[in-house]
Every structure is written in C-alpha cells, then in structure tokens.
Amino acid sequence: MNIDKLKLAYRDKNTNIWLVRASGGKFVEHFRQNSLVSIGHLDDVYEHSSGKSEDLPVYDEVQRLIKRKAKYSKIVEGTKNVRKLNGSGTKKLHQFDTFASKIKVGDLIVSADGDALIVGVCSSAAYLDSSPVLIDQSPEQKALNPAPQLNHLVRREVVWGPKFSRSKLPNAVKKTLQGQQTIIDLRKHWDKFYHLIYPFFVDEHFLYISNKITTRNDVNNLLVAGLLQNISLMQQFAKEIEINGVVDLNSIRKLLNFEIGLDVLSSTTKAEFGSPGDLWSRIPLNGFADKAQAAILCVALTLILAGHAQASDFDTLPSNPVAVDEKITPSDMVKDIFRAPKKKVKKQSEAVRSISKNSKQLHKASVKRNSDKIQSGLALSLPLVDTRAIEDFQFGIPAIRVFGDPNNGK
Structure with a gap:
C-alpha cells in the first residue's frame, strides 16, 4: 500500500x-x-x-x-x-x-x-x-x-x-x-458517508477508521476479534508513545487479560459483518495532550497493526524536524493541521520519528498479533476514492495526505 x-x-x-x-x-x-x-x-x-x-x-x-x-x-x-x-x-x-x-x-x-x-x-x-x-x-x-x-x-x-x-x-x-x-x-448519518469515501477522518473529538472486509469467504471469528483487539492495542501504544516515547509489549498481555480498564481503551466499532463487510472504528482523542499529533500517530499505528503497512515502511518517510514559524502548542485544535501546512508537517514529522524509534518493537507486536494474517485472511482494504474534486475549492472538504509530500497536501 x-x-x-x-x-x-x-x-x-x-x-x-x-x-x-x-x-x-x-x-x-x-x-x-x-x-x-x-x-x-x-x-x-x-x-x-x-x-x-x-x-x-x-x-x-x-x-x-x-x-x-x-x-x-x-x-x-x-x-x-x-x-x-x-x-x-x-x-x-x-x-x-x-x-x-x-x-x-x-x-x-x-x-x-x-x-x-x-x-x-x-x-x-x-x-x-x-x-x-x-x-x-x-x-x-x-x-x-x-x-x-x-x-x-x-x-x-x-x-x-x-x-x-x-x-x-x-x-x-x-x-x-x-x-x-x-x-x-442525513445529519445523524454523516459518519457513514465519510466512512464511504475516506480511510481516516477526524472531528474535534475522535479519529475515525474505515476498514473494509473484501473477502468472499466466510468471515473467521478469530480474525475479526484479532483486528478489534489490535485497534484497541493501537490506542494503548499511542498513549504510551505520548507519555514515555516507547511502546511496552507487555501491553499485549494486559489487553488480552483485561488488565487495562475499559475506560482507558474506549475505542468503539460499528460492524457490518459479511463477505464483503465493513468495520468502522472510532478512537477518542480527548485523552491525548495534543489531539492533532495523536490523530496522525494513531493513523500510522493502525496501518501497522491492521496489516496495511510494515513499521519499516515509515523509515523512508521524512522525519527530520521542520522549521516552523508559528507557535505550536499542545492545545492546538485538530483542524489546525488542515489549514496550517507547517503545523501538519511538524506533527507528521514527530509521528514518523516516533514510529521509527519504535520500529523494532512495533514489528514484534505486529508479528505477535498476526497483523499480516488478519489483513490477508479478511482481505482488508481501505477506501481509496478520488476525492480531489470535492476538496480542491473554497468550500471543499478539508483533507490532507497524512504522510504525503509536505509541499503537496493533496
């Protein structure tokens, strides 16, 4: 991918x-x-x-x-x-x-x-x-x-x-x-249409993830359960990186044994099980000190733990600090990364550095949690729809290529 x-x-x-x-x-x-x-x-x-x-x-x-x-x-x-x-x-x-x-x-x-x-x-x-x-x-x-x-x-x-x-x-x-x-x-159904067209989207409180099951075979219970557990694990790893800078592989055991409180790992999923089917997840951002930074980090961790990417894939992305004129504070609203490219670049760089720093541990976690087997067994995919027309004008949907070229947000 x-x-x-x-x-x-x-x-x-x-x-x-x-x-x-x-x-x-x-x-x-x-x-x-x-x-x-x-x-x-x-x-x-x-x-x-x-x-x-x-x-x-x-x-x-x-x-x-x-x-x-x-x-x-x-x-x-x-x-x-x-x-x-x-x-x-x-x-x-x-x-x-x-x-x-x-x-x-x-x-x-x-x-x-x-x-x-x-x-x-x-x-x-x-x-x-x-x-x-x-x-x-x-x-x-x-x-x-x-x-x-x-x-x-x-x-x-x-x-x-x-x-x-x-x-x-x-x-x-x-x-x-x-x-x-x-x-x-259709106000109360807004998320369904965003899930249809975007792999990831945010509001001021949540990150939303759009996984699609494309297999035509019967859906294996263990694979689905594993994916949902990995999404919860992603939330835990993101918190650990924000607080300590590193992930703790012991969190896998703690998660599976319910040693981490449900109030801490409060991600939720709406599912339409079928072959094909959809898994639409929502990750709270309010528990993070910097919601915009957390959103980008959670996207990267989701890609790894859902089997869409390898931790090593992020090693090739730019992760050097970027000179930024604006003052960046932990209380920045999520929408700031969409209207201030320099802020997006800084937060993207920080997320990539965090992934690279934890690359070996994240690879071990991905192997231990069978991310590749889950991805291939469910034939997981993400929406890759051409949305440029509804973004590239004054009233369009704010959207960025989250790990793309800093000079090309689309």
Whole structure:
C-alpha cells in the first residue's frame, strides 16, 4: 500500500449532509453532468421565464402561492373562502424552505438512482433558472432511450465528486436512502458517508477508521476479534508513545487479560459483518495532550497493526524536524493541521520519528498479533476514492495526505 497517498479528512460539526432525490432517480445524470441539484416544488405555482435569477420568492409569498392551488389547500372550517395548506401543501412549502434556506454552501449533497450514488459539495445559494437542463448522449443512446429534459426552477450549484455503484454500498448507507421526501436531512448519518469515501477522518473529538472486509469467504471469528483487539492495542501504544516515547509489549498481555480498564481503551466499532463487510472504528482523542499529533500517530499505528503497512515502511518517510514559524502548542485544535501546512508537517514529522524509534518493537507486536494474517485472511482494504474534486475549492472538504509530500497536501 502506498501510505503516502492515504488521506485524512476533517469533518466540521457545522457541515450537514442532505439527500436530494432526482425525481425518482431519473435526473441523477443531469445533476452530475451539469454540476447542479434541483427541485420542482415551485414549478406549478410560480411563473419564471427570465433565465437565471437569485431573487427567490420569500417564504410567505410561496405559502400564499401554494394556498391558491386547490390541490394543496382547503377551506378553514367556519369560513367561506379562507384557505389553509393541506398536508400536501405543507410538505411542498417545507421542502422548498429546506432547499432554499437550510442547505448551506459547503454542505454535502448526495443523490441516487437505481444504479449509483453520487456525492458532492454544495457551492452556491439557491437560485431560479428556467433554462432546460440536458445531458450528453450518443446518437445510439438517443435513439434507444432519449433522456428527459430537466425543467426544475429551483436549483443550486454542486461540485460533484465520487460515484459509487449502489449494489456495492454498505447496507448502513443504503438504509439512509429510504424514505419518500425529496430532501432528507442525513445529519445523524454523516459518519457513514465519510466512512464511504475516506480511510481516516477526524472531528474535534475522535479519529475515525474505515476498514473494509473484501473477502468472499466466510468471515473467521478469530480474525475479526484479532483486528478489534489490535485497534484497541493501537490506542494503548499511542498513549504510551505520548507519555514515555516507547511502546511496552507487555501491553499485549494486559489487553488480552483485561488488565487495562475499559475506560482507558474506549475505542468503539460499528460492524457490518459479511463477505464483503465493513468495520468502522472510532478512537477518542480527548485523552491525548495534543489531539492533532495523536490523530496522525494513531493513523500510522493502525496501518501497522491492521496489516496495511510494515513499521519499516515509515523509515523512508521524512522525519527530520521542520522549521516552523508559528507557535505550536499542545492545545492546538485538530483542524489546525488542515489549514496550517507547517503545523501538519511538524506533527507528521514527530509521528514518523516516533514510529521509527519504535520500529523494532512495533514489528514484534505486529508479528505477535498476526497483523499480516488478519489483513490477508479478511482481505482488508481501505477506501481509496478520488476525492480531489470535492476538496480542491473554497468550500471543499478539508483533507490532507497524512504522510504525503509536505509541499503537496493533496
């Protein structure tokens, strides 16, 4: 594995994720090819024919327009002509308001049809546009199955990134795509989508790890148990390196005998056991003096103890001290390594030096804990998705090549 290409992403707690349905999926390719997302909730109540405009009708005006349509409203009891929204009208208004005012620039947008899921980042405010949206088709495709024309009035610009085969999605992700509403808030499922596209990611409190079981054979209990134990051992080794600078191989025995308290090794895992399947782990960072440094160190230790890399692989990475202008303090927030390259370089160098210093002990631990057997037996892999499109712009996801060239964070 080319560890210098692995990415670590940052998830801002203020960033939300939204599912926007493409009229039953038939407009997903229109979305992707034209870098947009749209809804048709104003199409039958609002007249707009002047091209693109950011002058959207306000909430009260939309409510009034919807109430004028008999199929979206009903007479208020006890009156002759006072109308109020019925259930359909209320849903229509709320969905418009969500799209127009609750989705933010920088939020993740997902959409799907029966074959694929696409992931992107919202890059504009909502706007009106009456121009038709088309997609490229070959003459043969047009003859056999001509694509419909998208005429939704309300739109947003989206920078689309990875595309996934729906049949290969984890069940946990597939379940989030259920439901009937055009727009669904996926905030509580945000981690599932980050696990889908990134091998490692952080927020201000946790490091998240995305291991995927790709074997088609029955999953061996001992291999899975060994992997989960190794992830806990990784957390212990990281603490030992931070405090003492060296790892203690006696920690292996202590861990297996439950001599280390569960409150100390508090990593957790969500698992979808299958062949293939997923193991999504979460490592607390709040117990470390320097969370950013701990995140990078834990990534390196995970690669070794899960069998993705050898301890010696880190010997070839730059580990010399780097001159840094900014003052580095143990209380640096994790996000600082994403917005200050010099800080990332310093912390990366420190992590690599720690691994190199403990290389022999970590190799022994990896052998003793059968890391290679676990990796090969489960056919473990990490997501290696091309995410550059949703990172390399003003509102993109902050991400770094955690052990990459200091002069090339992507």
